[in-house]
Amino acid sequence: MIRTLAAMTLVIASSPQAQAAEPPPRFADGFGLTVTSQPRWVDDTHRTFVFSVSTNEVPTPTLLEGQEPGRHAIVVTLPETYDDTSRHPVQYYLHGHPDRPDAVWNQRVVERATAGTDLITVQPNGSGRGWYSNWVNPGSAGPQNWETFHLDQVIPFVDANLRTKATRADRAIVGHSMGGFGALHYAEHRPDLFGHVGSFSGGLDLRNSEVRAAVTTTLVNPASGTPTVNADAVFGSPFWPFDGVWNAQSPAHNVERLRGMGIALYTGNGGDLTVNPIQAVLENRARETALVTAANLKINNIGFHFSDYGDGSGWAPGCTGKHAEEACVQADMNHFVGLLTRHA
Structure with missing residues (x-):
């Protein structure tokens, strides 16, 4: 009986479930980034890890609750086959x-969305109000060069530290809301880096007065991070005739630079505007910017996919077409990943 128990113990101890989990990859400093905390798994599934870096391009980001001064969290989800x-x-x-x-x-x-695929997903810090741009008037906030941080530092840093396919055809960028703006903005500025781009309910038209109001509100609102900054910090004055940067940086009006990429736009219409009215109106207005973007893509004879899913009832269970609704964003990401994997 003792020998039997000992044998059972040996089998259990040598089984895959009992083995110590492999640690996540370690990262080395480089490309202007200093690793301030090495990767650690976020849970027992051992697919996603988080680490942090510092950069002179954004040394003092404004902070949401729980974020640490000067440290940028980066989250990476690996495929099961990594x-x-x-x-x-x-x-x-x-x-x-x-x-x-x-x-x-x-x-x-x-x-x-990525379960069963061979896709690595990287989520860099964009601050509560970074707007994925190099700010023109950061003032006392100090340098806020988010675009340089992400495109010139994070991307080569990831390629140097992970087993990536470091080619344009195998690199995609996608985002939600402010991140949807950032995804098209980055892809238009660096079409050499990305073969695929997607926006989930992004505010894509910086020439739209409602979008300008939304952006400037995020800059002066303490809920977007502390300390607050001036309303002209990112793109300068939003008022004519001093609004040249807003006009020039509008993703909806620079779509020619996306030619040759796989492009996908996703938006609802807010559904019932009397239910959760703030998120409903935000989505409804984001849809208007997607329609402008889609029209400009058509005018330029650039192919794209557009999921304009209205109140969400036909898009995904639990999706009611509102902004930042997880069921809607999940369905957006599922579809976008499907486009990527079919391309591969």
């Missing part, structure tokens, strides 16, 4: 406002 024998395509997922890459709901959306 090992030292293969390389993988990468998608960069840009969070919205006021959100953060290490929010649990972002992890859920990414892990569900």
Whole structure:
């Protein structure tokens, strides 16, 4: 009996479930980034890890509750097949406002959508109000060069530290809300980096007065991060004739630069505007910017996919077509990942 128990103990101890979990990859400093905390798994599934870096491009980001001064969290979700024998395509997922890459709901959306694929997903910090841009008037906030941080530092840093397929064809960028703006903005500025781009309910038309009001509100609202900044910090004055940067940086009006990419737009219409009216109106207005973007893509004879899913009833269970609704964003991400994997 003792020998039998000992044998059973040996079998259990040597089983895969009983083995110590493999640690996540370690990262080395480089490309202007200093690793301030090494990767750690966020849970027992051992697919997603978080680490942090510092950068002189954004040394003092405004902070949401729980964020640390000068440290940028970056979240990475690996495929189940990640090992030292293969390389993988990468998608960069840009969070919205006021959100953060290490929010649990972002992890859920990414892990569900990428399960069973060979896709690496990287979620960099964009601050509560970074707007994925190099700010023109940061003032006392100090340098806020988010675009340089992400495109010139994070991307080569990830390629150097993970087993990625570091080619344009195997690199995608997508985002939600503020991140949807950022995804098209980045892809238009650096079409050499991305073969695929997607926007989930992004505010894509900076020439739209409602979008300008929404952006400037995020800059002066303490709920978007502390300290607050001036309303002209990111794109300068939003008022004519001093609004040249807003006009020039509008993703809806620079679509020619996306030619040759796989492009996908997703939006609801807010559904019943009397239910959760703030999120309903935000989505309804974001849809208007998607329609402008789609019209400009058509005028330029650029192919794209457009999921204009209205009140969400035919898009996904639990989706009612409102802004930042997890069921809607999940369905958006599922579809976008499907486009990527079919391309591969």
